[in-house]
Amino acid sequence: MKISRWYTLSLGIVYFFLLGPFLIIFAASFGAESTLSFPPRGFSLDWFANVFANEQFIRSFWTSLQLGLIATILSLIFGVPVAYALTHFDFPGAGFVETLFSLPILVPGLVIGLSMLNFFVLFGKFDVLTGLMIGHTAILFPYSVRVVSVALRNLDPAVEEAAVNLGANRLRTFLLIVLPNIRAGIAAAFILGFITSFNNVPV
Template identity: 40%
Template sequence: MILVVPLLIVIVTSFGQESAISFPIKGFTFDWYKNVFQQPDFVEGLKMSSIVAILASFLALLVGTPIVYVLTRFDIHHKDWFQTIFLSPALIPEIVIGFALYQALVISLQLPLFISLIVGHFLLCLPYVVRLITAGMMEFDESIEEAAWMVGYDKLTAFFKVVIPNIKQSVVAAFILSFITSFNNIPISLFLNGPDLNMLPTSILNYLENNYDPTVSAVSVILMIITALMMIIVEKYLGLNKLT
């Protein structure tokens, strides 16, 4: 309830007619929502945030799924160490990760900001992929995969035709939660953006430096709606109770 009340206030203030955010509001208008899409930084930020979130989430799945398969199916020495390593980005403050990546990738290696941003968000998404795919693999009956081997499938074919379809709920949930995490991220994006590369959260912060009108509330409501839709999809495919 404590968290819901501020969100409700943000939603209400997004419809106010006054030129500054105020509560309670005076009048009712949708003009601030129109203004969101008239701001080039918001439109470009929305596109860039979506592109980075999709690429980082897909890359995290591409890397994380085989890692989880190996860790859950093979007897590897110090398996717990590897799991800790792959989950470690979730244990380190994001602002520290952003600063470290800025120093290493942008300053030292002089990589383009876009590639550095993808790397940063990939590290942000990987723990979610590892955790959710691990949950899916633990619930998957190994005998089904063994039966596929017995009927002539090699291990690679069995992985794609048997294992992946049986853990698809975890795969979908991992992608969506990774997307949400990347899309709404601020600390890493702050260090790895630039004049020609703005993410939506950083565009909102930049807008707030010179403006305090309900446009910020409107764009925040749009972000809430996007996140809520994603969570509804997660609930449909996996169930929120299984995420814990």
């Protein structure tokens, strides 16, 4: 199939608007002046060295990294079984439960952050990191359920039925058949969850 010039031009414009600001900021970061300007005046790597010499930045970065990893893993530990139950078992109120799990996606992060702040201030039994971990896990949980549910619905039911007919129980089928076949969905949920947590400022 021949790609038209208009399609190529349109694609180039889209990439320019998406990547252009990032490239401009990246180029300006090599400037010698303390203010951001483009084109950069002079050349210096001091700003990169100063970033890694800033203890507050390093501490905040590692806290965000640990928080993102732990919250994402916890959201998957809870989210994968829930997604499996929603896609494999027909029970009353299943649609309502699935909609309920989507509410944190619809509610602004600032509202969730303020609500959890009031909760932790009221009870006062959690340290800051634990409170952040609970909040981020609650935010990432619906993303894990949604993404993994899509992967499970795309999995051929005949694969599971064949394993059960050959004598495997439900747990063994889930661990040896289902999980390996939805690893792409789990990986996508992990990446989406980690990025969401790492970029989340309100909570």
